[in-house]
C-alpha cells in the first residue's frame with residue numbers, strides 16, 4: 004500500500020508521495036489539453052493527458068437536522084486544497100484537489116465549483132467519470148442524486164448537457180453552445196459482482212431479487228462485453244426533465260438496507276452512463292456503496308459479510324487501478340465488474356476522473372474519515388502510464404482477449420492450486436479415515452474381547468498363573484533336591500571317613516594284639532621248654548604259664564585294656580581240677596564278632612598238651628577228665644546303654660551283639676562228647692536258652708565255673724586274633740548254611756577231646772562252617788576237625804602236617820568229572836573225615852558217592868563203612884605233588900564210560916597197593932589240576948576257582 008500523503012501527525016507541510024517521482028516522469032509526457040476547461044473559474048486544475056487522471060475533491064457533509072452539531076474534526080487550509088483532520092493527539096493533513104464543506108457550499112455551489120466544468124467538456128465530446136467514494140452515511144447518494152430541496156450532480160449534469168431544451172443557449176462563460184441533440188442514459192447496478200440493468204422493466208431474462216426501494220419488477224442481469232455492459236437498456240432523449248424523472252424512478256430501485264449509519268444504506272454500486280453521441284462525449288456517474296467496515300456498520304450476519312466482501316472487492320479492485328501508474332503490464336480491471344466498466348475511464352487519455360470523497364466531520368467518524376481521505380490521496384497520486392496504449396479506437400477486443408487469456412491462465416493456475424490442495428486434503432482425509440477405521444476395529448476387538456471372550460481371557464490368565472506357580476514350585480523342588488543330594492553326599496562322605504578311621508584304628512588294635520599274642524605264645528613256649536628242661540616234668544598246675552601270662556597282661560596299659568571293652572580277668576587257679584560243666588557262651592558280633600577262638604588253644608602247646616592229657620596239661624586233662632570251656636565275651640549292655648551316645652562309634656566298631664544261636668528252637672539238642680578219661684561221650688544238655696550249653700559231668704559245678712572263667716579270659720586274649728583270620732573268604736555253601744542258621748543255637752562242647760587239645764593247626768575256619776557241621780549232627784571228631792581248621796593260620800602253615808586233597812567227580816556219561824574242591828587236611832585224616840568236608844562243598848550237587856582209592860577208574864570204590872579206616876594219604880597222588888592227593892568220587896548212579904564192575908569191589912583190592920602210592924596215570928591225565936599254580940581256570944559248583952579253594956579250604960589234621 005502506498006503511503007499516505009501525510010503519514011506523520013503534526014505535519015505542516017505537504018508530503019510528496021513515493022509516486023511523485025513517477026509523476027514527474029509522466030510530466031514529460033504531457034500534451035496540450037485538447038479540451039480546455041469550459042469553466043475558467045473552475046477551481047479544479049486542468050490536467051493534461053498522461054498526467055493525473057484522477058482529481059480528488061473532498062466534500063464534507065453537514066448535519067442540518069442536528070440542533071447541536073458536533074465539533075468538526077476537519078478543517079481546510081486556506082489554499083482550500085489541504086484538509087486537516089484534527090484529533091486530541093494532533094492532526095493530519097491530506098492534500099486534495101479541492102475541498103468543499105456542504106455547510107458552506109450547497110449542492111449548487113459544489114456542482115458549479117467542481118463538476119460543471121467537467122460536464123461542459125462532455126458536451127464537447129470529452130469523457131468524464133465522477134465517482135462518489137466514502138463511508139456509508141457520508142452523503143454520497145445525497146451528493147449524487149440530491150435531495151428534495153436540491154438536485155444532485157446527475158440531474159444537474161443532465162440538465163447541463165441537454166440544456167433547458169433551448170437552442171443556442173449560452174454557457175456560463177457567455178459562449179454560445181451548440182444544439183444538444185440528445186443523450187443516451189444507461190443505469191446499471193453492480194451488486195455482488197453482478198451487473199443489473201436498472202432501466203429494464205424485467206420483461207425478460209432477469210431475476211427478481213427484491214426491490215426494497217421500488218419493489219416492482221425484477222432486475223435484469225447483464226454480461227460484460229469488453230468494457231461495456233452487453234445489451235444494457237438506455238433511454239435517450241433531449242428533454243432533461245423526462246430523463247431525470249426516469250432516472251429518479253430507477254434510482255429508487257437500488258438495493259438499500261438500513262444500517263446504524265444510514266437508514267437507507269446503498270449496498271450496491273450504481274452507474275449512470277450519459278453518452279452524448281453527437282459529440283462522442285460520455286459522462287459516467289458512479290455512486291459507490293459504502294466502504295465502511297462491516298462491523299462498524301453492525302452487519303454481522305453471513306449474508307451481510309458476503310455482501311460487504313463483494314462491495315469491498317469493488318473498492319479494492321479500484322485501488323488496484325493504481326498499478327496503472329506503476330506501469331504494470333497487467334492492470335486487474337477484471338478483478339471486479341466495476342473496474343471492468345471503468346477501464347476506459349482509466350485508460351483513455353481523454354477521460355477524466357473526478358473522485359469526490361465524502362466524509363463526515365463528526366469526531367465519531369474520524370477513523371472512516373481518515374481512511375477515506377487516505378484512499379482519495381492515493382487515487383490522486385495515480386498517474387496514467389506512458390506505456391498505456393490508447394486503445395480506444397483499435398484493438399479493444401484483442402486487448403480483452405489477451406487480458407482474458409491471462410485471466411484464464413491465472414484462474415487455471417489457481418484452480419490447479421486448489422485441486423492440489425484438495426488432493427492433499429483428500430489424502431489427509433483418507434489417512435485420517437484409515438486411522439479412524441483402525442481405531443474402530445481395535446475398539447471393536449477390545450469390546451468383543453471384553454464382552455464375548457471374557458471367560459476365555461480369564462481362563463487363559465488363570466492358566467498362565469498356574470503355569471507360573473508350577474514353574475516356581477518346580478524350581479524350589481529342584482533346589483531342595485539338590486540340597487538334599489548335597490547333604491546326602493556330605494553325610495556319606497562323613498560316614499566313610501569315620502568308618503575308615505574306625506577300620507584303621509581297629510587294624511592298629513589288631514596288630515597290637517597280634518604282637519602281644521605272639522609275645523605270649525613265645526613266653527608260653529619258653530615256659531614249656533624251661534619246664535621240660537629244668538624240671539623234667541610238666542607244669543602240672545600251670546602256674547608258670549599263668550604267672551607269665553599274668554605278668555605280660557599286667558604290663559598292658561589300663562586304658563588299652565579298657566579299650567578292648569571286654570571283661571578280662573585271669574584266674575589261673577589250677578587247684579580245682581574237678582569235673583566241670585562247660586558253659587560256653589558265644590557272643591557274636593554281626594560281622595566282627597569276637598567269636599570263640601578255640602583255635603587259639605592250638606597256638607598254645609601247653610594248652611594242647613593239657614587237652615591231650617599230657618604232663619603239663621593244666622586245664623583240661625587234669626580236671627577230672629572234663630573240661631568246661633566257658634568263653635564269655637560279655638557285652639557291656641548296661642554301660643552301652645548308659646553311654647550310648649558317647650561310645651556310639653566304639654559300639655559300632657566292636658559291634659558286640661550277643662547272638663543266640665539256637666540249634667533247635669523247639670528243643671535242646673544233645674551231643675555226645677567223648678570223655679577223655681573214659682572214652683565215652685559225656686552227655687551235654689543243650690539248653691533252650693541257646694546261650695549256654697552245659698556239659699553235665701560228675702564234678703562240681705562251681706569248679707567248672709571257675710575253670711570256665713579262666714579259659715574265658717584266655718579266649719578273651721585270643722579273641723581278637725580271630726579277626727585276622729576272618730578276612731579269609733567263606734565258601735558259598737557254608738555261607739549259605741550259616742545264613743540259614745541264624746536262629747539256631749550253635750554250640751559245641753570241647754570236652755577234653757584229645758584231638759582238640761592236640762590241635763596245633765593255625766588255619767582259621769569261619770565259624771559258620773563249624774555251625775554247619777554242628778547243626779548237621781556231626782560228632783565230636785568233626786568238631787575237632789573244625790577246631791583244627793579254625794586254628795589254621797596260613798601264615799604259619801605246617802607243610803609237613805597237612806596235605807592237599809583235590810576232589811572231583813568221576814567222569815561218566817552225562818558227567819564230565821567236574822572238579823569240586825581242594826581240601827587241605829592233616830596228613831592222618833581219613834576218608835570219613837574227607838567225606839564230611841566234601842559234603843559241605845557239594846552244596847546243591849550233594850549226591851551219594853564212593854571214594855576211589857585204587858587210582859583206576861574202573862577199580863572198586865571204598866566201602867563207606869571202611870572209610871574211617873582209610874587215610875587220605877592212601878588216595879592217589881595227584882600231579883606228582885608230594886602233598887597233593889586226588890579224591891575221585893563215584894556217584895551211586897554211576898554210568899561208567901566203559902564197562903565197570905556193577906558193585907563196589909569191596910575188599911577186593913588190597914590196601915597195600917595203595918601204600919605203594921603209585922600214581923594213577925588215568926586220573927592224573929583227566930585232572931590236570933595244578934591249583935596252587937592257578938593253571939586251571941576251573942569253576943566249582945560254588946563259583947570259586949580251584950586256586951581260591953586251595954587258599955581257603957580248611958584242613959583236617961590229626962595227631
Ligand SMILES: Nc1ncnc2c1ncn2[C@@H]1O[C@H](COP(=O)(O)OP(=O)(O)OP(=O)(O)O)[C@@H](O)[C@H]1O
Pocket residue numbers: 063064065066067105106137138139140141142143144145146150265267268269270291292293361
Ligand atoms: N450534505 C448534506 N446535507 C444535508 N443532509 C445530508 C448531507 N449529506 C447527507 N445527508 C443526509 O444524510 C443521509 C445519508 O446520506 P446518504 O444517503 O447520501 O449517504 P450515503 O453516503 O449515500 O450512504 P450509503 O452509502 O449508505 O448510501 C441522508 O438522509 C441525507 O439526506
